[in-house]
């Protein structure tokens with residue numbers, strides 16, 4: 001009764017899924033899904049994740065690294081303008097080395113800053129302040145390379161070969177530094193609150209994500225994660241900290257999410273949702289008939 005074997009025609013059938021706690025090995029839930037997917041995970045290991053809510057030392061370390069990045073920028077400039085001419089070996093190698101060290105600091109600081117913002121998001125109440133806090137990594141990447149690029153380009157006495165290598169290296173570093181430090185999905189304290197409320201309204205407040213998926217799901221039986229044998233669960237904050245900041249679209253709809261739909265009081269009114277619902281009901285009836293016959 002629990003499951004009807006796939007007959008290879010792609011018809012929908014019932015599959016029972018068991019949810020096992022990764023720590024205790026105990027069954028913590030069970031559900032039956034109606035699907036035509038062949039590789040539905042029947043046994044799912046749930047890894048419970050608790051939100052930290054504390055960015056730790058990420059912000060102070062990021063700031064220290066940005067200061068260090070600017071020190072390396074100054075050193076690159078001092079090599080370029082001849083102040084550090086007595087360094088051993090070729091000066092152009094020192095120039096590129098300081099630019100690379102500058103870049104390493106900027107990239108690591110940018111990542112730490114973004115992580116901190118996703119653990120403890122800044123408020124959106126003041127737009128300018130929110131932009132500054134969200135994109136500080138990108139802004140400081142510019143500070144770490146643009147001045148030295150301008151200084152090198154405008155230096156009329158410098159050797160043209162050194163000038164070429166220096167500016168190209170710094171320009172590439174600028175692109176990499178900014179590209180890795182921009183927060184393409186900045187989150188605010190307000191976003192997090194809204195999402196927490198939605199997760200409670202539409203589900204239980206618990207959300208789910210997979211090791212490689214980019215979104216979080218409100219339903220552990222969502223069609224997008226139904227094949228995954230390992231699922232992480234926690235509140236929205238925990239999903240945010242894990243880098244899953246966008247909710248899955250399927251979960252908010254009726255398709256593949258009967259449980260949620262009941263919880264949401266069947267308030268979904270979209271046409272496609274209604275037809276999906278009708279289809280799901282038809283298929284369920286069909287499967288039941290097959291079960292009875294067998």
Ligand SMILES: [Zn+2]
Nearest residue numbers: 217222248251
């Ligand atoms: Zn989903």
